[in-house]
Amino acid sequence: MHTQPDQIGPDGVESGEVRSARARRLVLRLVTEISQDRDTRPVTGDRRLGDLGLESISLVYLIAELQQELALGDRLVRDLRIRSSVELPMLTVGELAERAAALSGRMEARS
């Protein structure tokens, strides 16, 4: 995804909102790509990850990929552990996207 010039501040830094939006799109894209072989229905925010055929090991890999793409270190897995009371496959796509977006938006601004 390419950041538009007007989304970058005068110091050449992405805003938190831009990073959050990018994180939401990334979650949707990755989940769609990973699940498309098993489930051809549209991936929407209210669908549970487990219902899309993503078992818990695959979700660990998904979170690892999200953390790398969004430069989150290990924050996402820790955040999910602290904030989420349900097993990973019970999370919805939207809940995962919001957690990734919230963390990404709070990240140190990157140039």
Add this chain to the structure above:
Amino acid sequence: MNPVVLIGLDGATYDVLDPLITDGAMPCLANLIFSGQRRTLASTSHPLSPPAWASIITGREPGEHGIFDFVRVDHSSGNPAYTLISSADLRAPSIFEQADRSGFTVTALNFPAMFPPPDVRGSVIPGYVPASYLARACRPRQLHSELVAAGVQMNRLAVDWELERTAVQGLPSDELLRWVELHIEREAEWAEITVQLMRNRPADLTAVVFDGVDRIQHLCLHLLRAGSGDLTPAERRTRARCVDYFRLVDRILARISAAAADDSTMIIVSDHGARQAGSRIFYANTWLERQGLLRWADETPVDRASRLALNGNSESGTLFDWSHTSAAALTSSSNAIIVHRADAPGGPGVTPEEYPQFCRRLADELLAARDPETGEPIVDRVLFGPETFPGRYAGEAPDLTLVLHQPGFLSVLRGPAITAARSGPYGTHHPDGILVATGPGIADTVLADDGRSLSVTDVAPAVLQLLGAAEPATVPAAARGRTSAPAFDADGQAEIIERLRRLGYLD
């Protein structure tokens, strides 16, 4: 600079390989040994694949690369919990990244803790990847479709974690044959990928791990070591396929050797060795409960099948009432006890002030514990985290790692007693792995120095030196005070030489 081919045989041990070589089942390996170096390669302090492979590819001890187990334990959310490791947990540069930075191309196949794959020039397929993620795990991404188009059955590479977890508990004897067949199929695909990449995407450094050796030894080591007269017909069939597996590995070595450039150096290593597990298992959490240090969660069932861990993907942390638990074993593989760190004074767990004395007392009690059935000690040694795994990530090391009197992995389950008889024969890890190296330049590396013991941390500096990506190592890795290679005895060596001559491998 010479191209380097690094071949990993997970869990390979001379105790298994030597008789196979003597029997003529592994002529290529025998030839490589006789034309090069044969050494013992000491594993990490706790001989386990993820930390040991990480040490092999980084040249660092676990405290410096940050991998201690298949999982990473996290204390930040209050109760200890764990997550499967990823490449983000490997926090020292690998030989693949260092070679890339020096302008070399790499192929890295089936190494643990390699997903998401590093951004290097070349080809990467991480190990331990579930089927649903295999295509995404390949770098470059088109590699997966290229290999599928070339006829490789990529689905055979995926790791079925459910099956793995079940199998490591031991399989019924009538399922062992299928287990061996599975790994024969998998290794054939990894071999095909390796050779295809060597032809079509040649790299300066080619590295691949064949992990079936360890997995077969876990369940069939007793068959490999038995005389055929001691076995049932079904066991003889399974043993024969185990030997076929090693014959296949040998043919793979020959194919890779033939595909390598003439000036290549070939290094074969294992991350640890293997030995027969003891006949007793230790229910570590049941022992902790009886010490008043652990309370089981309501309705935690009692295991009466001598199992080591939960099947499926359930986290063992759910077994405990953490509000009344100070220490627990979370994973069988680590043989470790994790201390529950208190969030605040007065809360559950152990405060930083209490921690040193708590660990010392716990270690003393473990060393004093006796198996109620046999009267034998249960624990021979207790390794303290920061002392055993010094380095930047020492704080993430398991608090206490147990060296069990009866070799094997502990059970995290609720046992009927603190020990029980193992349900069947089982192979476990031994600290001594193998190193066989041949080719130009080896004599100038630390791998050829007979005067000192070699450890898994010695491989990476030698690989980088051979590539021309690093200066020769001047500081030897920590001496481990162990003797080096167990050579063939004189009779065995003469027999092997004669056999190799007959096979045409020696003049």
